Amino acid sequence: MTHSTTSVWEYPDPTRSATPLAGNSRYDVCVVGGGIAGLTTAYLLAREGKSVVVLESKPAVAGAETAATTAHLAWVIDDRFAHVESVRGADAARAAAASHRAAVDLIGEIVRREGIDCDYKRVDGYLFPGADGPDTLAKEEDALCRLGLPFEKVDRVPFPRRAPGPALRFPDQGQFHPLKYLTEIAGRIRKLGGVIHTDTLVTKVRGGSPCEVETKARNVVAAGAVVVATNAPFAVGTTLHAKVAAYLTYALAAEVPRGTLPYALYWDTEDPYHYVRLQPGGPDASFDYLIVGGEDHKTGQAADTDARWGRLEAWAKERVPGLGKIPYRWSGQVFETPDGLGLIGLAPGGGDNVYVITGDSGMGMTHGTLGARLVADLVQHRPNPLAGLYSPSRWMPGAAATLFQENLNLAAQYADWLTGGDVKSADQIPPGHGAVVRSGLTKLAVYKDNRGKTHTLSAVCRHMGCLVRWNPGEQTWDCPCHGSRYSAEGKLMHGPATSDLKPAG
Ligand SMILES: Cc1cc2nc3c(=O)[nH]c(=O)nc-3n(C[C@H](O)[C@H](O)[C@H](O)COP(=O)(O)OP(=O)(O)OC[C@H]3O[C@@H](n4cnc5c(N)ncnc54)[C@H](O)[C@@H]3O)c2cc1C
Ligand code: FES
Missing domain, CATH: 3.50.50.60 (FAD/NAD(P)-binding domain)
Known part of the structure; x- marks a missing residue:
């Protein structure tokens, strides 16, 4: 599958005249x-x-x-109010809702004050049952009632097809072009x-x-x-x-005719859940992009990137007829906290x-x-x-x-030091691919580029010594411990590490 590494927000370089720091x-x-x-x-x-x-x-x-990002501006907590209430208590759950709502308001205030044209609008949000059945929705509804947060129970989510119900509708979410x-x-x-x-x-x-x-x-x-x-x-x-725990999450943007479904934020109750919204597309906003996300996994702990985009596409096609071209597929990281x-x-x-x-x-x-x-x-x-x-x-x-x-999972990643490599030798790596190869007591991250040139790096992450893994979809080396990511040639792309992978020594 081909994918773009740029997201749907392709936009001219926002910094223009900015330059590197020189001097103190x-x-x-x-x-x-x-x-x-x-x-x-x-x-x-x-x-x-x-x-x-x-x-x-x-x-x-x-x-x-x-x-x-997919730029949902939500005061509805991703990890569910029932969870925040159980971990931090009712007052904290209410304060969390209010603070995220204040953030959506603050973005709106800045947009108005500065006269920024960025497609900012207030929209409803819908939480609807996924393949996990109705229980999570019912549990969330109970929590919302206890917390006194505003919502309405509606018969169904307004998808053209496979629109399960009942669903919860939340007023006053937002969206914009980040x-x-x-x-x-x-x-x-x-x-x-x-x-x-x-x-x-x-x-x-x-x-x-x-x-x-x-x-x-x-x-x-x-x-x-x-x-x-x-x-x-x-x-x-x-x-x-x-x-914090690093997760990779996947998204795609598909062209759909304007009016296929209402502008709103949509989330199902699965874990990981699917998240959907619309964004005006085309030269004169002549169509909409349906932006669909989900399929999260811990960074560095899955290598079936294409299958995940494929499942997102199938999920969207089941619910939205007339799905057109899909010019954008991308992924990125989120950092989850326990509460x-x-x-x-x-x-x-x-x-x-x-x-x-x-x-x-x-x-x-x-x-x-x-x-x-x-x-x-x-x-x-x-x-x-x-x-x-x-x-x-x-x-x-x-x-x-x-x-x-999460800490058990983290400790388990260090076991990579004891196992063999993905392949026995670099000769087995086809052009355009990478693999980890054992070399005595250590491991190497070996990437063969499309011209057949081999780039051999130490597989040891520069943060705290876990071993990186090859991400075939994004062509990156991802660390399964805390989410550092490196390009195929070993250049640092994402911390917490602060330096490139070392060349094999
Ligand atoms: C697919 C996807 C969908 C998402 N959808 C949503 C959504 O719908 N709604 C929502 O609210 N959130 C969403 N998120 C999460 C949201 O996009 C991110 O949490 C948010 O953009 C993070 O912003 P940030 O400023 O903290 O980090 P970043 O945007 O990552 O900015 C941090 C910056 O720090 C720089 N940096 C790092 N290390 C150094 C260093 N050592 N020295 C100098 N600079 C450094 C990086 O280059 C980067 O530019 C989504 C994320 C993904 C990946
Ligand atoms: S060891 Fe922490 S990110 Fe790699």
């Missing part, structure tokens, strides 16, 4: 990471008169998981005097007064505060990577004045936005009622079983 400098706040979380934080702080710099490792901002939005936000940051450096990989963050941020090119930024908004909990002396809520605030063990926004739990558009608001307050020593709810240091006794399962 000093700012009030240094934001590491130019996705929705980092850019929104920088924008809010720049509006308050702070001098801000954004350091982004990729050539453009909003080029990582933010470019892979890259149109963030292009403008990046522009506003610069207008407000903020600076954005791309192609600038941060390797160290030292807390203090001031903090120091060191880049791969050995430049240092001194700042009153640092906000680490790198999606994965990038190593800032913290153990946060042990509190389904982000880890946002002072980085534990990160030193003074170092803040983190991570643990998106599949809701990184709203977590990134509410996280920006929360961190902007914390940086300025203003109280924010959400500080405890999202504290990265919070104790989650109700989630001990989930954490235990």
Whole structure:
């Protein structure tokens, strides 16, 4: 199967004139990471008169998981209110709903204030039964009633075909075009005097007064505060990577005639669940893209990428007649926390004045936005009622079983050190493929490119020594432990690692 590595949000480079950091400098706040979380934080702080710099490792901002999103703006928690209530209690579940709703509102407020044309609209959300049957829906309905959250039970979800019911309808969700939005936000940051450096990989963050941020090119930024908004909990002396689990999730966008189904957010109750929405497509918005996502698995722990896109396509075709071309298929990572809520605030063990926004739990558009608001307050020593709810240091006794399962899974990945390779020798690898090959006590990540040139790298992940695995669909080396990802030639694509795979020595 052919797939595009760009998502449906293909959009001109949003940073335009941005350049790598050269030399040392000093700012009030240094934001590491130019996705929705980092850019929104920088924008809010720049509006308050702070001098801000954004350091982004990729050539453009909003080029990582933010470019892979399906951009549901939801206050309905992905991991279900019943789960949040059972792990954190009723007050926390209500506060989580309110905070995500406030994030959808805040995006709307920014869109209006700045006059941003990004297809922002408020839509309903529907939760409907999947192949798992009616029980999850019934359990969620009970939780919603107990929590007093707004919803309506309707007969069926408004799909043209195979529209199971009953379903729960939630008012006031949202959707937008994330890259149109963030292009403008990046522009506003610069207008407000903020600076954005791309192609600038941060390797160290030292807390203090001031903090120091060191880049791969050995430049240092001194700042009153640092906000680490790198999606994965990038190593800032913290153990946060042990509190999140990396999952790959898959998406496709298919052309459908306008009006095939109402604009809304749709989620089924399966685990992993399917998520669906529409986005205007074509030169004059002449058709819609049906964006369908799901088929999640732990990063590095499945290699049947094409089969997963195939299942998503079949799922969509069963429900939506007239599915046209599918020009976009892509995947990306989400970082799950045991209670389904982000880890946002002072980085534990990160030193003074170092803040983190991570643990998106599949809701990184709203977590990134509410996280920006929360961190902007914390940086300025203003109280924010959400500080405890999202504290990265919070104790989650109700989630001990989930954490235990994830840690067992993590420990099991190190067993790769004891097994043989995927193939006995590099000769068995066809062009365009990669495989792990045992070499004495260690293992090699061997990629043969389409011209037959062999790239031989150490298979040892640069984060904490797990062994990477080949992802045939995306042609990447993925680490099954905490989600670091590398290109076929070993270039770092996604942290928490901060360096490329080593050439075989
Ligand atoms: C297929 C898919 C569908 C999704 N659907 C939804 C959805 O419908 N709704 C929703 O709310 N969320 C969704 N998500 C999740 C959401 O897209 C992400 O959680 C969100 O975009 C994360 O934003 P971020 O700013 O935290 O991270 P990113 O966008 O990944 O930005 C972090 C940035 O930090 C940079 N960086 C990393 N390390 C360093 C370093 N050492 N130095 C400098 N820069 C660094 C990266 O290059 C990157 O640009 C989806 C995700 C995927 C993959
Ligand atoms: S990401 Fe942690 S060991 Fe690879």
